[in-house]
Amino acid sequence: MGTLVSKGLMLRIVMIIICALVSGINNIYVATAITFILFAGYVIFMYAEGAQVGEEQCTMTDTVRRIRDQGGTPTQKQLGKCFDPKHGIIACAILAAPGLIIAVLNLITADPAQAAQGVIGVIARIYFLPEVFLTRICTELVKTDISGSIAAAAVPVKAISKGTLDVESLIKNTAGLNGAYTVMTDYSPIKILNILYVPISLIPPVAMLIGFMRGPKLRAKVLNDMMSGSNKKLRRMKKKKTLQSRTQKPEI
Numbered sequence: 001m002g003t004l005v006s007k008g009l010m011l012r013i014v015m016i017i018i019c020a021l022v023s024g025i026n027n028i029y030v031a032t033a034i035t036f037i038l039f040a041g042y043v044i045f046m047y048a049e050g051a052q053v054g055e056e057q058c059t060m061t062d063t064v065r066r067i068r069d070q071g072g073t074p075t076q077k078q079l080g081k082c083f084d085p086k087h088g089i090i091a092c093a094i095l096a097a098p099g100l101i102i103a104v105l106n107l108i109t110a111d112p113a114q115a116a117q118g119v120i121g122v123i124a125r126i127y128f129l130p131e132v133f134l135t136r137i138c139t140e141l142v143k144t145d146i147s148g149s150i151a152a153a154a155v156p157v158k159a160i161s162k163g164t165l166d167v168e169s170l171i172k173n174t175a176g177l178n179g180a181y182t183v184m185t186d187y188s189p190i191k192i193l194n195i196l197y198v199p200i201s202l203i204p205p206v207a208m209l210i211g212f213m214r215g216p217k218l219r220a221k222v223l224n225d226m227m228s229g230s231n232k233k234l235r236r237m238k239k240k241k242t243l244q245s246r247t248q249k250p251e252i
Contacts, residue, residue, distance in 0.1 A: 004091035007049045008208055012095075015042045015130040023132045028140050035133035042130050043207045050088065050208035054215020055222065057083035062219070088212035092205045099201030102127050107194045112187060124197060131200050138193035143186040 019038055025031035060081040064074040106124040110117075117125065125135060 001087040001091045003053050004050065004088065004208060004212065005094050007053070008046065008091065008095040008205065011042065011045055011049065012130065012204070015039075016126070019129040019132050023129060023136070028136060031136055032133045035136070039130055039133060043204055046204045046208040047211040050211030051214050051218055052211075054083065054088065054212040055218040056215075057081055057087070058215045058219035083215055085213065088209045091212070092209040095205040095208065096202050099127060100198065103194075103197035103201050106197060110190075110194050112191055114187070124194075128197055128201070130204075131197075134196060134200065135193060138189040138196075141186075141189035 015038065019035055022034050022038070023031065025034065060078060061083045064078055064082055067074045067078075102120070102124050105120050109120050128135065
C-alpha cells in the first residue's frame, strides 16, 4: 500500500511540474492538445504502476505459500507485501482524498458570479495542473464585454483635438466613467470547470486501482509465459538430442 501511495504522489508532483512548464503556451489549441496527451499519459502511467505493484505482491504471495508448504514461517515483512485488494482500495482512497477535498471546497467557496480566484481557487488551479487542458478550455470560453474599457480608452483621445488638450471635456467625460469597466457576461464555463474538478480528481487514482487489481491475472500470465518458454526449451533440447543420435556413425 505504501508503495502505491508513494508512486502515485510522485507521479502527481512530476505531472504538476511538467504541465506548469507547458501551460503557458499562448495557442489554446496547441496547449489543449499537448496537455491532454500529457494527462492521458499520466493516467496510463498510474495504471501501469498499479499493475506492476499488484504483480509484485502476487509474486510475494506465491513465495509465502511456497515457504509454508516447505514447513517454514514467513516474516511479517513478507506477509505485509502479499497481494490484498484492500491495499489497492486504501491507496486509491488516500491518493484521491486531497484532490477530492480541494475540488469540493473550491466548488463550495467559489463565487459563481466572478472569474477571480480565492485562496482555495488558486490551490485548486495548482493541484489540477495535470488537468490543465480542462482549465484552459473553460477559462477561454468565458465571454467578456469590453465596451466599457473601449469607452474609457476613448476619453483621452477625444479630449485631445488637433494637438491641443481640452481639459474641460476630459474632466466632464472622466466623471461619467464610473460604470465603464470590463464586464464578464457568461460565467457558465467557470461553473462547469469547478464541477468537473470533482469527478476528474478520481480518474488517476482509480486507474492505479484498476491496474493493481489486475495483478493476479498478470502474475498468471507471467507464469504461463515461463511455462511455455520452458516447454519450448525442452522440445528444442529433445529435438537436438534426437538429431545428434541419428548422425552418430556406427563403431567399427
